Amino acid sequence: MGKTFIADRREAGLLLAEKLVKYKNKNVMVLAIPRGGVVTGAALAQCLNFPLDIVLSKKIPHPLNPEFAIGSVASDVVLLDPANEVPKNYIEKEIERIKEELIKKHKFLTGRENYPNLKNKTVILTDDGIATGNTLLAAIEMLRNKEVAKIVVAVPIVPFDRVKKITDKVDDFIYLQAPGYFPGVGAFYRNFDQVTDDEVKHLLDENRHKLLEESESKESSILNNFYLF
Numbered sequence: 001m002g003k004t005f006i007a008d009r010r011e012a013g014l015l016l017a018e019k020l021v022k023y024k025n026k027n028v029m030v031l032a033i034p035r036g037g038v039v040t041g042a043a044l045a046q047c048l049n050f051p052l053d054i055v056l057s058k059k060i061p062h063p064l065n066p067e068f069a070i071g072s073v074a075s076d077v078v079l080l081d082p083a084n085e086v087p088k089n090y091i092e093k094e095i096e097r098i099k100e101e102l103i104k105k106h107k108f109l110t111g112r113e114n115y116p117n118l119k120n121k122t123v124i125l126t127d128d129g130i131a132t133g134n135t136l137l138a139a140i141e142m143l144r145n146k147e148v149a150k151i152v153v154a155v156p157i158v159p160f161d162r163v164k165k166i167t168d169k170v171d172d173f174i175y176l177q178a179p180g181y182f183p184g185v186g187a188f189y190r191n192f193d194q195v196t197d198d199e200v201k202h203l204l205d206e207n208r209h210k211l212l213e214e215s216e217s218k219e220s221s222i223l224n225n226f227y228l229f
Contacts, residue, residue: 004177008191009036009128012156012176013043016126019174020154023122024048027149030124031055033139034109035195037127040156042203044126049214052207053116054109054200055125055142056102057135060094062086073098074138075115077145109200118146125170128192129157129185133166140169157188 006012030050032041038054045052059069060078063086070091071080078095107113123143130136136153143151153166154174159182167173177188186192 004188005190006156006176006188008189009039009195010043012128012189013040013045013126014047015176016040016154016156016174017044017047019176020044020048020124020152023050023124023152026122027120028122028124029053029116029118030126031139031143033057033125033127033135034105034200035197036129036192038200038203039195040128041124041126042207044124044154045207046210049211050124051116051211052204054106054204055115055139056106057139057142058098058102059135060091060098063090069132069134072134072138073102074135074142075099075102077138077142079134079138079141109197110204115146118143118148120147120149122150122152123148124152124154126154128155129188130155130159130162130166131182131185133158133162136166137169157185 006015028050030041030045030052032038032052032054034054034056041052055074057072057074060071060073060080062068062070070084070086071078073095080091103113125136125139125143127136140151140153150171152172152174153170156176158166158175158178160178160180163173163178
């Protein structure tokens with residue numbers, strides 16, 4: 001049986017939304033991993049009327065091979081490969097550099113340095129797909145420190161050999177495909193174009209404005225009904 005292609009990241013979000021209907025009308029926040037994950041997150045957030053924000057996580061590169069990760073950082077959480085033989089001094093400097101970079105990036109994309117209040121919320125963590133899962137795992141650990149009520153990971157694509165590892169770390173794991181042969185996330189999309197920072201900022205602003213308008217509309221309706229009496 002051949003693989004099933006997803007049209008694009010937006011369609012991925014809409015398909016995930018169908019599987020997340022049980023969380024509608026609950027105290028939910030969608031956190032998407034930029035950049036591509038924000039397109040997916042925006043689609044599912046719009047469909048289910050959820051607020052949308054971002055979570056940033058980044059790998060710690062090996063000094064001799066930047067493509068090879070020896071760990072990952074998300075806010076105040078650091079995950080390290082215990083088998084790495086990299087000098088401690090290098091790791092400490094990289095962690096500080098990455099933390100500063102993540103703070104600047106978060107402020108650039110959202111206008112804030114800090115995450116929204118997530119205490120007692122159900123957080124839906126999403127991306128356009130999982131490859132190794134290392135940065136996602138760091139984000140999960142960071143969310144545990146935020147005293148959230150429940151962590152739900154929702155992604156379109158995940159390698160089959162990563163399913164159990166992710167499942168064991170979260171309260172609910174929703175995915176569309178878990179192929180055994182995994183050439184890369186983009187191989188399962190018809191359109192996997194690069195997403196820009198401007199697109200991310202636009203989608204975040206669009207979500208905020210939509211929810212604000214709906215909130216103001218509800219308040220106006222309540223006031224109108226009050227004065228009718």
